[in-house]
Amino acid sequence: MKAEDDIYIGDGGLEYCSNCHTPRQHAIPNSIMGADFKVHIMCKCQRSRYEAEQAERKEREFQALVAGNRNICFHESRMREWTFENDDGKNPMIDKAKAFVANWDEVKHKRAGLILFGGVGSGKTYIAAAIANALLDKGLRVLMKDFAEISNISIFDSEEYVKSLSDYDLLILDDLGAERKSEFAMQNVFNVVNRRWESGKPLIVTTNLSLIEMKQLRARDDIQYQRIYDRIFDMCVPLCVDGVSKRLSLAENKCEYMESVFEKGGTL
Numbered sequence: 541m542k543a544e545d546d547i548y549i550g551d552g553g554l555e556y557c558s559n560c561h562t563p564r565q566h567a568i569p570n571s572i573m574g575a576d577f578k579v580h581i582m583c584k585c586q587r588s589r590y591e592a593e594q595a596e597r598k599e600r601e602f603q604a605l606v607a608g609n610r611n612i613c614f615h616e617s618r619m620r621e622w623t624f625e626n627d628d629g630k631n632p633m634i635d636k637a638k639a640f641v642a643n644w645d646e647v648k649h650k651r652a653g654l655i656l657f658g659g660v661g662s663g664k665t666y667i668a669a670a671i672a673n674a675l676l677d678k679g680l681r682v683l684m685k686d687f688a689e690i691s692n693i694s695i696f697d698s699e700e701y702v703k704s705l706s707d708y709d710l711l712i713l714d715d716l717g718a719e720r721k722s723e724f725a726m727q728n729v730f731n732v733v734n735r736r737w738e739s740g741k742p743l744i745v746t747t748n749l750s751l752i753e754m755k756q757l758r759a760r761d762d763i764q765y766q767r768i769y770d771r772i773f774d775m776c777v778p779l780c781v782d783g784v785s786k787r788l789s790l791a792e793n794k795c796e797y798m799e800s801v802f803e804k805g806g807t808l
């Protein structure tokens with residue numbers, strides 16, 4: 541017999557645990573029959589074991605949820621490994637990305653997103669994925685898609701697909717500029733970006749385009765481009781390795797706010 545199953549009769553004729561010496565029974569007075577009712581209760585060691593099991597079960601459920609959300613988030617499985625922990629420390633933008641995550645509740649409230657821009661190989665997509673992984677670890681829902689993919693949505697499922705994107709706490713759209721340029725494709729991109737704008741939830745965009753190129757596209761005599769870029773610049777603060785650029789953003793107050801978040805930093 542296990543020690544914790546051993547009992548003895550103690551005060552008030554109640555059963556006590558031989559291990560922790562706290563009662564396993566509780567007496568309820570019985571005015572009709574005279575003798576007390578005795579009901580079973582957990583002793584201290586049974587209760588702590590029960591609570592530990594509950595905590596373990598909750599943790600297992602949470603980890604299953606996180607793993608499920610991570611599978612949905614990334615179209616490439618290697619991106620699951622693109623984390624702050626696995627970063628080589630060469631990109632100074634990483635600290636700003638960490639500050640973005642550390643101040644997530646506030647960032648979300650301010651509806652402030654980022655445009656991560658820089659040349660090919662500058663690590664923008666890695667940084668975006670690291671932000672995604674850190675937020676996924678907190679149990680949040682994140683989706684990372686690329687512009688080429690969203691511009692190719694079939695006309696038959698575009699409405700439902702676009703609607704479903706509002707469910708995510710953070711949407712990351714990779715590689716602005718790589719989308720197809722047909723009217724249909726641009727309409728799809730606008731639908732997704734506009735839906736995000738309406739949802740009031742943060743968006744992160746990555747792009748190889750320079751600030752000048754983005755500015756030129758926004759100034760093009762093409763209403764589709766203007767509408768897409770206006771929405772993106774209203775939601776997102778441009779961020780290069782050199783820091784926030786205020787030249788392009790329509791949201792000056794968000795630029796200043798984001799600077800204060802980067803300065804504040806924080807632990808994950």
Ligand SMILES: [Zn+2]
Pocket residue numbers: 544557558559560561562583584585586
């Ligand atoms: Zn006990």
